[in-house]
Amino acid sequence: MDLTLKIWRQKDATSSGAMETFQVTEISEHMSFLEMIDVLNERLISEGKEPVAFDHDCREGICGSCSMYINGEPHGPDRGVTTCQLHMRKFKNGDTIHIEPWRAKAFPVIKDLVVDRSAFDRIIQAGGYVSVNTSGNTQDANAIPIPKDDADNAFDAATCIGCGACVAACKNSSAMLFVSAKVSQLALLPQGKVERHDRVLNMVDQMDTEGFGNCTNTGACEIECPKGISLENIARMNRELVSANVSKS
């Protein structure tokens, strides 16, 4: 198929950017979206032009690197996938495709489609862990049985890949789905319960410091999340936060 691409180009964090138009031809429907960009880049290099910069690594939907805002949707029109798992069979011959980076104050653009998501790391550093050192003497893994539902729900929350699609989808650039996924995972497990109050207070505090907006329950994040992280996690985080504030006051 032949396509028109309108892609955001930006030299670096301090330059202003603009959309640039490219034509690509003979694109196979079996290609992934990133392989289609590879074809474009290979051509740009051979023409002596600068290829389009974009983040990517595992190309199987788990590392969370890829991050393209395609036709107004994070990771494009398919559901439950990252950009690298989006295939060209979702498009038609002659389509015009708009490709932009994640847009959020807390995710400054580094170049073209590459943004800086280190704000997510700093939120986890504020408390997204159980304070346990490496030790050959931790108690046996089966010493505390964990109800299967709790373990399963904790796992579902823990499958977040930290890609930032939730922030990109949100009109408020809120990171609540991301933060609540980690808060929920650890609040559901006995190992995480000890620090639950400090954890939620510190992580939410860091989230605000980074400049993410608040949640107004539109649910766009849940729809666009490639891992299907549920909005219930945000509700759980709000309960955790209220309970932490009460116990600390």
Added chain:
Amino acid sequence: MLDSKTPEGPIKEKWTNHKNNINVVNPANKRLIDVIVVGSGLAGGAAAASLAEMGYNVKCFCFQDSPRRAHSIAAQGGINAAKNYQNDGDSTYRLFYDTVKGGDYRAREANVYRLAEVSANIIDQCVAQGVPFARDYGGLLDNRSFGGVLVSRTFYAKGQTGQQLLLGAYSAMSRQINKGKIKMYNRHEMLEMVLVDGKARGIIARNLVTGEIERHAAHAVVLGSGGYGNVFYLSTNAMGSNVTAAWRAHRKGAFFANPCYTQIHPTCIPRSGDYQSKLTLMSESLRNDGRIWVPKNKEDVESIRSGKKKPVELKEEERDYYLERRYPAFGNLVPRDVASRAAKERCDAGYGVNETGEAVYLDFASAIMRYGKEKANILHMNNPSDAEIRDLGEKVIEDKYGNLFQMYEKITDDNPYKTPMMIYPAVHYTMGGLWVDYNLMTTVPGCFAAGEANFSDHGANRLGASALMQGLADGYFVLPYTIGDFLADDIRTGPIPNDSPEFMEAEKETKTRLDALINNKGSKSVDHFHKRLGKVMWDKVGMARNAEGLKEAVEEIKQIRSEFYADVLVPGTTNEFNPELEKATRVADFLELGELFAVDALERTESCGGHFREESQTPEGEALRDDKNFAYAAAWEWTGSPSEAKVHKEELTFNDIELKQRSYK
């Protein structure tokens, strides 16, 4: 002969005695010592977190935008541990035995025993961190089986075990970053190792955002930089996975051991076109429930390829479940090397089921019906219809492998609940790597290698669910102790200056190398050369190798390398975010490693594990080892060019396991 410095004494006591006898750095002195960790995956991340907890000052480097994205995240199936929770007779010895046998008797016994010994601690540690492993209805941990073993000892979190374990290590690191004990350098790539007075004392790294070249000094350097499967261009590795850190250490004196030991994983999604950038793994755990087959008759193969017949229309007696036929004891759960070669054998004989003739079926129909019947019993259903049973069974399968089935469907547009998956072997893991002694130290004092970056534990073939085990064992439980033996001499050294002549020289050389690539202004992209290298590797140094092909490969790789330096085109400049320049430095190192890889494969005229020399096979076509001449690890010393590398041998002795021809029949 190389000395592994394996401690004396009975194998069961070696590790304990060693820990009791090696040098220890006292807590106050640890604050005076800096350690660089390159890589933030299971080995690097676990080591960085543990070393920081102990008190060392850690600087950790990863090329990704966050340590959470290291390629360990993509590991699917599980992690082994000798917990014997299933009461099926598992033990430290049995895990040790399975791993040595699975590696076709080419691993170092003492290291493997230690690995088996600490495996149980790993599960305890991860659960304490909040890793949500799969559990049964009683709330206890669940297990599944993997290839090459007869017990159920694999712990898992659906098909995302690597992700959950890595996020555990990442969270432990994050805690230390927050405390200031780890300084994290995201989007940084190590481009050179720096030696001062013969010891590894730092690295030269490039800030991938600004392009700045930085000098980082420390008392020791730990490489947890993963494997080199991307030398094949197409592999299941992430696009950025590379050999550069290990190769740069090799060029500075670290011996590179057994580069030809590569794992070709049997269950990957077949390739579909020339544009393809990578291959996707379908976890080995699927072989617990999936049955592998091709049609018995060539006519059916033809009808399937031309679309006249669908695989589900073939009757049982028209199918050849070739693994069950050839290996009745292990069936679909034979080790990876055996399963891969068997698939290649059927496809080479003309039974491949897709257009390229390079695919076999992985079929879940029997498992779906079996689970469906069990579930119907539990629900006390009277005379359930086949359709009802199938629905119930599909739900069970979805619970176990949901994300893998979804991944398969997204890539192929086929529904694997209704029609069998198509799979074919692909490069997945590299057992070879930097040679290390029992302390995980390379032949360069102060340079350590952990996880896939070293060579020590898997011999010539790695069993499923053992990579996660080894990465975390090295990072959490081995290296944090053994590094003290080296660092104990450094408590009075003081900070290592980063402006010594050695650092300045290494920085200058690195800049010259990058400038040369940018100023080359040739006519072909980096990928052009990488693809050519990959094709030579796959065709002549892939699943089956022979002397003639290997000799040709050595010459062809030399040729591609010289063309690369003459004609590569790297756009942009050195002092900016430049992904093409990153690729160029990685591919330059792959072009050297590839040659050494072929040289190593040529030298080893026996077949063992993943290394199959056509000249050395049994009448049934199984790998035939030559223990008399090849029971050693080949550790190569850099002397200026890969073909001139000098081989050093570490003799492998087996005191606790009898050496015998591997059989899974």
